[in-house]
Amino acid sequence: MGDNLKRAEKLLEKCRSILREEKIPATEYIQRLTINGRVRSRFGKCTKKGSGYEIELSGHLMEADDTAIETVILHELLHTCPRCLNHGKLWKAYAEKLNRKYGYRITATSSYHTMGLEDPGSRETVKYMIKCTKCGTEYPRKRKCSLVENVDRYRCGKCGGKLEIH
Ligand SMILES: [Zn+2]
Ligand SMILES: [Zn+2]
Structure with missing residues (x-):
């Protein structure tokens, strides 16, 4: 994790100099930069x-x-700029300016896909596909559960039809 932090700090410095160059009023006061290994739901937090x-x-x-x-x-x-706590007009204008000039893809929401990362949720693949014989609704399950083991006892949540494992 130490090398990661060094790398992140270097990139942070680069970003700050870009913002200075562009006269975008981001804070000069970053107290701390941390890397949280457990967080998977988002990429960054300020x-x-x-x-x-x-x-x-x-x-x-x-x-x-x-x-x-x-x-x-x-x-x-960009969230540290005045009136930029949300992804409002001003925040978006700054982001667009950087995207245009430097080729970034700063968006209000970034998915694993746009970041070129594998989504940790997709690593677990669907093992059981339960399908309604009447309306075709699919109920994917990643592991054995009551529905998988006792499919006869359940009915389709949409139409009440019989279910079957594929
Ligand atoms: Zn944000
Ligand atoms: Zn159904």
């Missing part, structure tokens, strides 16, 4: 701490390339 800000990056993000990490850092830094 919290106000006293007079400054704290940026947290997901450990999973560190598997991505530099550009993807910079995209997340810039996304978070």
